[in-house]
Amino acid sequence: MLASSLTALNLALTVxxxxxxxxxxxxIIRLNTQLTIAQYDAAHDDLTGLLNRRAILAHLxxxxxxxxxxxxxxxxxxxxxGINDTHGHDAGDAALTExxxxxxxxxxxxxxxxxxxxxxxxxxxxxTGFAHAxxxxxxxxxxxxxxxxxxxxxxxxxxxxxxxGGVSAPELLRRADRAMYGAKIAGAPIRAYHDxxxxxxxxxxxxxxxxxx
Numbered sequence: 017m018l019a020s021s022l023t024a025l026n027l028a029l030t031v032x033x034x035x036x037x038x039x040x041x042x043x044i045i046r047l048n049t050q051l052t053i054a055q056y057d058a059a060h061d062d063l064t065g066l067l068n069r070r071a072i073l074a075h076l077x078x079x080x081x082x083x084x085x086x087x088x089x090x091x092x093x094x095x096x097x098g099i100n101d102t103h104g105h106d107a108g109d110a111a112l113t114e115x116x117x118x119x120x121x122x123x124x125x126x127x128x129x130x131x132x133x134x135x136x137x138x139x140x141x142x143x144t145g146f147a148h149a150x151x152x153x154x155x156x157x158x159x160x161x162x163x164x165x166x167x168x169x170x171x172x173x174x175x176x177x178x179x180x181g182g183v184s185a186p187e188l189l190r191r192a193d194r195a196m197y198g199a200k201i202a203g204a205p206i207r208a209y210h211d212x213x214x215x216x217x218x219x220x221x222x223x224x225x226x227x228x229x
Contacts, residue, residue: 058071059071061116061127061128063109063112063113063116063128064112064113064115064116064128065116065120066116066119066120066126066127066128066134067125067126067127067128068127068128069127069128069129069130071127072125072126072127072128072129072135072137073127073135073185075125075127075137076088076135076137076185076188076189077185079137079139080179080183080184080185080188083181084139085139085140085141085142085145085178085179085180085181086137086138086139086140086145086178086179086188087137087138087140087141087142087144087145087146087148087149087176087177087178087179088135088136088137088138088145088176088177088178088179088188088189088192089135089136089138089145089148089149089152089153089174089175089176089177089192089206090129090133090134090135090174090175090189090192090193090195090196091119091133091134091135091136091149091152091153091156091172091173091174091196092132092133092134092172092173092174092196092200093111093112093115093132093133093156093170093171093172094170094171094172094173096108096111096131096132099111099163099168102163103163103164103166103168104163107161107163107164107168108132110161110162110163111132111159111161111168111170112128112132114159114160114161114170115134115156115159115170115172116128116134117159118155118156118158118159119134119136119152119155119156121155122136122148122151122152122155123148124136124137124138124148124152125137125138126152134152134172135189136148136149136152141178142178142180145176145178146176146178146208149174149176149206150174150206152174153172153173153174153205153206156170156171156172157169157170157171157172157205171205172205173196173199173200173204173205173206174196174199174205174206174207175191175192175193175194175195175196175197175198175199175206175207175208175209176192176195176206176207176208176209177189177191177192177195177208177209178208178209191209192209194209195207195208195209
């Protein structure tokens with residue numbers, strides 16, 4: 017009788033321990049999943065799924081701190097305000113989403129800085145970095161969206177800058193921004209920082225940007 021009771025007790029304990037282990041494992045898996053989702057959300061842009069501003073600038077700083085050759089490109093969608101004003105904000109969101117979809121296919125790191133501006137980072141020499149930037153600009157130019165039955169082809173202007181060491185992230189981005197502005201006033205789709213950049217006309221609107229990783 018005693019042996020039978022002990023056997024039943026052991027069985028009950030085994031079942032209880034197994035159940036507790038299962039519950040603990042399920043809780044750990046659930047918490048890990050929630051943590052993974054939270055980490056992803058913290059680093060990615062809600063609309064496009066690209067790295068967000070904080071994450072892409074942190075990545076750039078990491079590459080520069082490692083003294084790697086880095087090329088960056090700022091890509092600004094052309095006439096984005098016109099798309100919003102003419103076709104509505106849903107069309108603007110569609111333009112950003114489609115541009116991001118095209119950029120995701122490239123073998124470089126891409127993030128959305130905000131608004132209609134994207135940042136490309138390539139750990140590469142200057143020539144290869146410019147080629148990656150040109151490919152990113154061409155990828156956006158291949159994108160089209162449907163706006164109330166009307167096909168809208170996207171395009172972007174790009175400014176490229178390269179650092180082989182000794183350049184801070186804010187300075188590198190300022191160079192790329194200046195190159196992009198030079199491309200816009202020259203009517204070119206892409207321009208590198210070392211290209212001759214026309215002086216900004218006195219009457220031209222000034223671009224006030226602060227890049228702080």
